Amino acid sequence: MKNTMQMRFLSVPDNVGLARVAIAALAGQAPFSLSDIDEIKVAVSEAVSNAIIHGYKGKPDGWVELTGTLDKLGLTIVVEDFGVGIADIEQARQPSFSSDPERMGLGFVFMESFMHGLHVESTVGKGTRVEMQRFATIQGELSRDAQ
Amino acid sequence: MKNTMQMRFLSVPDNVGLARVAIAALAGQAPFSLSDIDEIKVAVSEAVSNAIIHGYKGKPDGWVELTGTLDKLGLTIVVEDFGVGIADIEQARQPSFSSDPERMGLGFVFMESFMHGLHVESTVGKGTRVEMQRFATIQGELSRDAQ
Amino acid sequence: IGEIRRYLRDNNPIRVSRSLRDIAYKALQVRDGLVHRYSKEPTISEIAEELSVPREEVLYALDAIQEPVSLFEPIYH
Ligand SMILES: Nc1ncnc2c1ncn2[C@@H]1O[C@H](COP(=O)(O)OP(=O)(O)O)[C@@H](O)[C@H]1O
Ligand SMILES: Nc1ncnc2c1ncn2[C@@H]1O[C@H](COP(=O)(O)OP(=O)(O)O)[C@@H](O)[C@H]1O
Ligand SMILES: [Mg+2]
Ligand SMILES: [Mg+2]
Numbered sequence: 001m002k003n004t005m006q007m008r009f010l011s012v013p014d015n016v017g018l019a020r021v022a023i024a025a026l027a028g029q030a031p032f033s034l035s036d037i038d039e040i041k042v043a044v045s046e047a048v049s050n051a052i053i054h055g056y057k058g059k060p061d062g063w064v065e066l067t068g069t070l071d072k073l074g075l076t077i078v079v080e081d082f083g084v085g086i087a088d089i090e091q092a093r094q095p096s097f098s099s100d101p102e103r104m105g106l107g108f109v110f111m112e113s114f115m116h117g118l119h120v121e122s123t124v125g126k127g128t129r130v131e132m133q134r135f136a137t138i139q140g141e142l143s144r145d146a147q
Numbered sequence: 148m149k150n151t152m153q154m155r156f157l158s159v160p161d162n163v164g165l166a167r168v169a170i171a172a173l174a175g176q177a178p179f180s181l182s183d184i185d186e187i188k189v190a191v192s193e194a195v196s197n198a199i200i201h202g203y204k205g206k207p208d209g210w211v212e213l214t215g216t217l218d219k220l221g222l223t224i225v226v227e228d229f230g231v232g233i234a235d236i237e238q239a240r241q242p243s244f245s246s247d248p249e250r251m252g253l254g255f256v257f258m259e260s261f262m263h264g265l266h267v268e269s270t271v272g273k274g275t276r277v278e279m280q281r282f283a284t285i286q287g288e289l290s291r292d293a294q
Numbered sequence: 295i296g297e298i299r300r301y302l303r304d305n306n307p308i309r310v311s312r313s314l315r316d317i318a319y320k321a322l323q324v325r326d327g328l329v330h331r332y333s334k335e336p337t338i339s340e341i342a343e344e345l346s347v348p349r350e351e352v353l354y355a356l357d358a359i360q361e362p363v364s365l366f367e368p369i370y371h
Contacts (some may be wrong), residue, residue, distance in 0.1 A: 005165060007154035017350035019174045024354060025168040029161050034314075116164060168357050172350040175342075180335035181325055184353065 003029060003070040011062035011081070019048045019066050019079075026068040027075055030136045039114035040075065040134055046107035052100070055083030055128055063093035074116075074135040082127035083084040089120050114120045150176060150217040158199045158209040158228070165212050166195045166226075173215040174222055177283045186261035187281055193254035194226035194277045201246070202230030202275055215231065221263075221282040229274035236267050296339055317355035 005026050009015040020041045048064060056062035067078040086092050093112075098105030112118045117133040121129050152173050156162040165190045174184050195211060203209035214225040233239050240259075245252030260267045264280040319358040324344045328336040 003157055003159055004153060005156040005162070007152060007169070010150055012150055014150065014176050015152070017167065017175075017348055021172045021350045021354045022165065022169045025165040028164075054235070077280040087233065164357070170352055171353040171357060175338040175349040175353050178337040178339070180337060181321075181341070181356070182335065184338065188357070 002072075005068045006065070007067075008063050008065045010060055011056040011058075011064055011083075012060045013049075013052060015025070015053075015064065016045050016052070017047050017141060019044055019064075020105050022066070023068055023075075023077060024028045026070060030075060032075075032134075032136055036134070036136075040077075043111045043114045043134075043146060044079065044134055046110045047077075050107050050130075051079060051081035051083065051128065055081035055085075057084065077115075077134075078129065079132075080127065080129045085124040085126055086120070086122040086128055087124050089122055093120065149219075152215045153212070154214075155210050155212045157207055158203040158205075158211055158230075159207045160196075160199060162211065163192050163195050163199070166191055166211075169213070170215055170222075173217060174281075177217050177222060179222075179281075179283055183281070183283075187224075190258045190261045190279055190281075191224060191226065193257050194224075194279070196228065197229035197254050197277075198226060198275065202228035202232075204231065215269060221280060221284075224262075224279045224281075225276065226279075227274065232271040232273055233267070233269040233275055234271050236269055240267065278279045310360060314355040314358045317345070318359045320345055321347075321352045321356060 003026065005022065007019075007022060009018060023044045024037050024041055027040050032040070044066070048066065051064045052062075055064075056086065060083060061100070062083055065078070065080040067076075067080075069076045091097055092099075093108045094105075095109045096105045107119075108118070111132055114134075115132040116135050117131075119131040120128070121131075122128040152169065154166075155168060158163055170191045170214075171184050171188055174187050174244065191213070195213065198210075198211045199205065204262075209228060209230055212225070212227040214223075214227075216223045238244055240255045241252075242256045243252045245283075248277070255265070257268075258277070258279055262279040263282050264278075266278040267275070268278075269275040301334055325336060326343050328340060328344065338349050338353060342352045345352060347355075
């Protein structure tokens with residue numbers, strides 16, 4: 001159960017759905033439960049939406065890259081954009097922080113709470129890279145597979 | 148309704164499902180019906196399966212590339228592998244021709260009958276590239292969108 | 295942040311509660327209803343709208359209940 005998928009797509013809102021189902025299809029190859037997969041999909045939606053809404057400010061001609069890697073331990077997801085970047089990552093990750101007063105500022109909180117590891121790198125004017133892990137932990141599958 | 152998705156994944160059989168789901172999600176952005184999408188999925192499955200089974204002879208460490216492009220006219224799909232290639236494309240496309248006596252040799256026939264255009268390029272030892280179109284033709288949607 | 299986490303886990307409105315099978319079954323019913331009503335095949339968007347389920351989730355569910363990879367020859371056994 002080792003697999004890798006890389007994809008890139010334009011920064012149009014419809015592609016959030018594309019990213020969700022592609023990741024779900026990949027995650028379905030590992031021993032995740034349906035509710036695990038729902039949580040993983042929420043985390044991916046938030047990261048991809050951020051790339052489109054904030055990274056490219058809604059302009060539809062930017063590339064978003066999504067990579068999914070499955071190994072014995074679980075699933076690693078990377079979402080990357082080449083947009084405006086984040087000046088203060090620590091502030092951006094605070095619950096309820098948003099640069100847009102209309103938004104709830106919970107995207108990073110969702111990613112953090114639904115995944116087992118979240119790592120954000122960003123350079124202003126260059127773009128943002130979000131890496132997240134989710135361990136596969138269904139009743140003994142993990143340790144059995146890892147032997 | 149203009150969109151592009153590029154993806155690559157390893158030549159493992161499970162990824163046929165990944166390719167199907169990703170293409171279905173992209174096709175769903177155009178005015179296709181459920182049966183249109185089922186046919187598109189069969190064509191993609193056949194092309195991706197060929198890349199895995201024939202192109203890489205079942206070895207799981209080759210890359211398969213899948214590109215989907217939506218425009219006013221419909222969906223264009225490209226499936227590419229960097230495997231053994233096809234010596235005689237005309238022969239390979241014949242109904243019932245298969246290099247494997249166990250197989251039915253209908254993959255290209257499906258692709259041709261379910262899509263509105265099929266173009267195959269291949270170089271022995273370099274790999275194979277299959278390009279297919281499917282026009283979106285639901286009752287006037289096409290012409291309405293194209294205005 | 296611990297509290298927010300707990301809140302999200304317990305009250306996540308986004309979580310899909312309906313099973314894939316349920317969505318797929320309803321999608322086929324809705325399709326038949328629309329075909330009957332308008333005597334033409336509906337698009338995925340029309341089915342998804344009627345169901346109030348995102349388009350790609352409808353497609354995903356339908357793919358999930360569909361067994362064979364290829365119409366005539368399952369490739370891997
Ligand atoms: N990919 C990105 N590019 C630029 N800025 C981002 C990106 N992702 C997040 N941000 C910044 O981090 C803030 C917090 O993100 P998030 O927690 O998802 O909340 P929200 O999206 O509701 O604003 C955003 O308001 C934005 O300023
Ligand atoms: N991607 C590919 N790489 C190498 N050979 C291929 C590829 N796709 C098709 N072929 C050749 O073309 C033949 C016909 O393909 P197809 O119509 O799908 O039938 P089948 O897969 O049942 O053999 C295959 O048997 C194989 O020899
Ligand atoms: Mg957000
Ligand atoms: Mg074939």
